[in-house]
Amino acid sequence: MKLKWGQTHWNNMNQKKLIREAQKMYSAIISMESVLKMIGTTEGNNPFWGESGSAGRALNKSRQIIRPLEKKYGDDYQMYGNFYRYANSLLFEGEEKWEICPKCGKMIGSISDIGKKCTESFGGKKDCLGIMRELKWKDLEPVNSITPLKGKE
């Protein structure tokens, strides 16, 4: 399908798909800003990092997206960050895959305990009968969430 002037490939998406796209781009911007800040700290004297340098301008753009959200959501920003920590595993290929116990909501990343009993999994809950499985979107949705994300490991 050829786009007309002013059209984007987002124009015909439903709201759910559009939100996923926004989450994906926002998550990528957070990751890229983090890397830019890290590199900029060591190479800050290079004009590349100045206001008119391409790295400086890229960092400025990411700040214009992220800072208003941090300002608006304040303390909830941490919960927002938690969401993305787990959502990254669903939004992107090659990201750390999170697993969850569907009974108690315990989540783990970095290691694979899929199919193991929660009690035998890393940091497992005593007496839990759950079996570890891959994290799914429904686990992150407030209505179906097994457990609130705030403060989860």
Ligand SMILES: [Zn+2]
């Ligand atoms: Zn469990």
